[in-house]
Amino acid sequence: MTDKLQNDINNLVEEFNFRGQKKYKLIVLFGLLGDFDSFEYAINLKSFIDKNQDNNLDIFAIAIGNQNGKEKFCKFTGFYEENLIVVSDNKIHNNLQVSRGLDIGLGGWINMLLMLSGINSLKTIKEVIRGYTGDRKAKQIYSEFDKIDVLKFLKFSGNSFKKVFGDCYLRPFELATFRLNNMNEIIQNWSDYILNEEYLPQRGATFLLNNQNQVIYKFFSNDVLGYSSNMRDPLGFLSDLIKE
Numbered sequence: 001m002t003d004k005l006q007n008d009i010n011n012l013v014e015e016f017n018f019r020g021q022k023k024y025k026l027i028v029l030f031g032l033l034g035d036f037d038s039f040e041y042a043i044n045l046k047s048f049i050d051k052n053q054d055n056n057l058d059i060f061a062i063a064i065g066n067q068n069g070k071e072k073f074c075k076f077t078g079f080y081e082e083n084l085i086v087v088s089d090n091k092i093h094n095n096l097q098v099s100r101g102l103d104i105g106l107g108g109w110i111n112m113l114l115m116l117s118g119i120n121s122l123k124t125i126k127e128v129i130r131g132y133t134g135d136r137k138a139k140q141i142y143s144e145f146d147k148i149d150v151l152k153f154l155k156f157s158g159n160s161f162k163k164v165f166g167d168c169y170l171r172p173f174e175l176a177t178f179r180l181n182n183m184n185e186i187i188q189n190w191s192d193y194i195l196n197e198e199y200l201p202q203r204g205a206t207f208l209l210n211n212q213n214q215v216i217y218k219f220f221s222n223d224v225l226g227y228s229s230n231m232r233d234p235l236g237f238l239s240d241l242i243k244e
Contacts, residue, residue: 124225127226
């Protein structure tokens, strides 16, 4: 890790008062609030927090967006408002040399659609396919008691996945259903979540700091639906690195 990156992270901690009281700090840079990755990552982080209430980790996030978008984002994902900072542009991302994604000069929409098709985003197609085929090496998303409402007209319980495909693994169509619900929320509140379409391709990054604010883990995303080095277990690095 370069001295510049460490200094930039130190400045970020000071600028946004990311103090925290615990042994470790996780600082996440989302792209736009309305990015697929932002929603999915935030929901996974909320789940991690709920399962590890006594964990020695403070979590902070920065996203490109506005206050209205922030409130809706946190209401939908469960991510805590006090832990999320919204900014109006990608200057912080650029300063930390986070990937801006594809830019062929035809606007954010075209760039994003091309990335979703796998151009300059090589892992995206594989991840989309996994959402439909399932993954025996990944955890299931829905319990049998969850109520699932897809696009307001298809309603069923998580038990449907269990009846058809079994349980204790990521079942076919399960991740795709989860992502479809996220996409529906984004589309319904597009103007609140998408501050500027120019930033649609902007990727994110993750930094884990110890109690001296030293970066002990980092990950820079290059792909849509690629916010972790291991999408089968996106927060596995936390379980591995954060131990009492």
